[in-house]
Amino acid sequence: MSILVIAEHNNLDLHKPTLNTVTAALALGDDVDILVAGANCGKVAEQAAQIAKIRKVLLADHAAYEHQLAENVAKLIATVGKSYSHILAPAGTQGKNTLPRVAALLDVDQLSDVIRIDSPDTFARPIYAGNAIATVQSSAAIKVMTIRATNFDAVATNGNAPIETLDDTFSTSNATFIKEEIAESDRPELTVADVVISGGRGMASGENFEMLYTLADKLNAAVGASRAAVDAGFVPNDMQVGQTGKIVAPNLYIAVGISGAIQHLAGMKDSKVIVAINKDEEAPIFQVADYGLVADLFEVVPQLENLV
Amino acid sequence: MKVLVAVKRVIDYNVKVRVKPDHSDVDLNNVKMAINPFCEIAVEEAVRLKEKGVASEIIVVSIGPKEAQEQIRTALALGADRGLLIQTEEMPSSLGVAKLLKAVVDEEQPQLIILGKQSIDTDNNQTGQMLAALTDYPQGAFASSVEVEGDHINVAREIDGGLQTLKLSLPAVITADLRLNEPRYASLPNIMKAKRKPLDTKTPADLGVTLNNTLKTVKVEPPAERQAGIKVASVEELVDKLKNEAKVI
Numbered sequence: 001m002s003i004l005v006i007a008e009h010n011n012l013d014l015h016k017p018t019l020n021t022v023t024a025a026l027a028l029g030d031d032v033d034i035l036v037a038g039a040n041c042g043k044v045a046e047q048a049a050q051i052a053k054i055r056k057v058l059l060a061d062h063a064a065y066e067h068q069l070a071e072n073v074a075k076l077i078a079t080v081g082k083s084y085s086h087i088l089a090p091a092g093t094q095g096k097n098t099l100p101r102v103a104a105l106l107d108v109d110q111l112s113d114v115i116r117i118d119s120p121d122t123f124a125r126p127i128y129a130g131n132a133i134a135t136v137q138s139s140a141a142i143k144v145m146t147i148r149a150t151n152f153d154a155v156a157t158n159g160n161a162p163i164e165t166l167d168d169t170f171s172t173s174n175a176t177f178i179k180e181e182i183a184e185s186d187r188p189e190l191t192v193a194d195v196v197i198s199g200g201r202g203m204a205s206g207e208n209f210e211m212l213y214t215l216a217d218k219l220n221a222a223v224g225a226s227r228a229a230v231d232a233g234f235v236p237n238d239m240q241v242g243q244t245g246k247i248v249a250p251n252l253y254i255a256v257g258i259s260g261a262i263q264h265l266a267g268m269k270d271s272k273v274i275v276a277i278n279k280d281e282e283a284p285i286f287q288v289a290d291y292g293l294v295a296d297l298f299e300v301v302p303q304l305e306n307l308v
Numbered sequence: 309m310k311v312l313v314a315v316k317r318v319i320d321y322n323v324k325v326r327v328k329p330d331h332s333d334v335d336l337n338n339v340k341m342a343i344n345p346f347c348e349i350a351v352e353e354a355v356r357l358k359e360k361g362v363a364s365e366i367i368v369v370s371i372g373p374k375e376a377q378e379q380i381r382t383a384l385a386l387g388a389d390r391g392l393l394i395q396t397e398e399m400p401s402s403l404g405v406a407k408l409l410k411a412v413v414d415e416e417q418p419q420l421i422i423l424g425k426q427s428i429d430t431d432n433n434q435t436g437q438m439l440a441a442l443t444d445y446p447q448g449a450f451a452s453s454v455e456v457e458g459d460h461i462n463v464a465r466e467i468d469g470g471l472q473t474l475k476l477s478l479p480a481v482i483t484a485d486l487r488l489n490e491p492r493y494a495s496l497p498n499i500m501k502a503k504r505k506p507l508d509t510k511t512p513a514d515l516g517v518t519l520n521n522t523l524k525t526v527k528v529e530p531p532a533e534r535q536a537g538i539k540v541a542s543v544e545e546l547v548d549k550l551k552n553e554a555k556v557i
């Protein structure tokens with residue numbers, strides 16, 4: 001077994017899901033290499049070299065890889081990855097964008113969002129938005145997989161692996177980068193936040209979400225919403241947590257004015273601790289909540305803000 | 309410009325999924341089926357391009373059992389021009405689907421191929437990217453806006469934390485994310501009209517594609533059930549529990 005882990009990064013910092021993915025890789029075998037592809041990303045390679053128990057870091061530093069264009073990066077990964085038994089990437093948007101392209105170039109089936117490793121060829125992954133868990137055995141020559149980081153611990157970063165530079169350059173003229181707009185929020189991002197506060201139809205308006213933002217800032221939380229709140233036009237679609245929105249699994253999920261439709265539960269029920277605040281005590285959300293508070297949210301959210 | 313849209317027949321997103329007692333799969337008997345929500349967004353985008361005069365013809369293709377004709381008819385009712393069912397009882401892997409679509413692309417030579425970013429049954433999120441690799445076309449995965457400008461398109465893509473805009477030369481592959489558009493409802497006259505639109509059926513063999521799924525489902529289990537917890541009487545009690553019992557704040 002030799003495993004290639006694709007680092008997720010922004011050319012400046014190694015993103016944490018890479019550390020969780022290395023833990024998954026170490027469950028497959030001892031020979032784990034990390035590929036850092038980017039531009040002027042030497043700092044990322046140095047951070048990756050500190051990951052414990054890895055064999056080496058492969059650094060492909062070229063302008064063609066600056067924005068992680070799948071057309072270029074997939075060819076690099078497929079070329080480098082040919083000699084490995086497994087190719088793993090965190091199941092963020094970078095990995096999801098690139099890895100299927102790698103798998104097709106290598107003519108192998110891919111596994112997405114792996115949450116458990118049973119053996120080097122048998123894995124568990126959620127299907128139907130986590131309403132069922134499939135155990136899948138792969139006979140593919142190279143196992144290409146994205147890893148759901150929230151299901152694996154982060155590996156330690158007290159190592160000192162060698163960095164090897166790669167010269168392979170793949171550059172296409174078919175796709176060019178125009179711009180990137182990263183939301184300038186001090187709040188953490190929904191899918192990686194430790195605490196998520198979501199509002200539902202019970203919030204009654206978009207303005208009332210201000211209450212949740214204020215509370216979120218005190219808890220260093222991200223703010224999400226149910227599909228009902230999105231459909232009602234309270235908040236934009238990218239805040240939606242649920243089967244057709246974002247899947248989250250924070251340490252603490254606070255559902256405010258959310259009834260708990262199946263479609264919403266599918267996106268948050270893997271959270272460690274769930275709090276539900278709803279004035280309807282029959283709301284299905286209480287069936288999955290660790291702590292339920294039957295109350296008017298407009299009274300208790302400000303109280304909560306004062307107490308935390 | 310010819311646009312190809314792929315749609316998948318899946319369990320309706322409002323249906324509660326149940327695992328079969330023998331853990332072989334989820335139970336799809338007598339369950340309401342529908343067009344995959346992301347595929348519906350893909351169809352809507354193609355129809356809007358046609359309404360803008362950018363697309364000249366929309367071909368909708370589905371891979372699946374005979375009944376998947378229903379989902380093709382739904383897409384035709386939304387505004388697609390003709391349908392193609394690649395009939396197969398055994399659902400291929402994402403790579404298999406991508407290979408079948410590649411064969412259709414070779415025949416039809418569309419300039420733009422739009423798919424949903426993932427299906428809500430297998431949740432793979434692979435097919436569009438794989439098709440882009442097999443055709444060596446550029447890809448705009450998780451698209452939240454698409455603008456056609458002559459021989460290229462500008463695609464805004466949903467990435468972790470924000471949006472990335474790419475310029476792709478045509479032909480290209482797009483996968484639709486939630487924000488791309490809100491699909492319309494098919495009107496009754498359009499549903500009637502869709503019944504008369506052409507719908508062709510082929511097999512994987514007709515397209516010269518041999519399917520070889522290397523992924524074997526060993527078992528399917530329900531996720532660990534969450535136990536309902538306790539009701540707290542006040543915000544004070546809630547904060548106390550979160551601090552001292554759950555230790556999450």
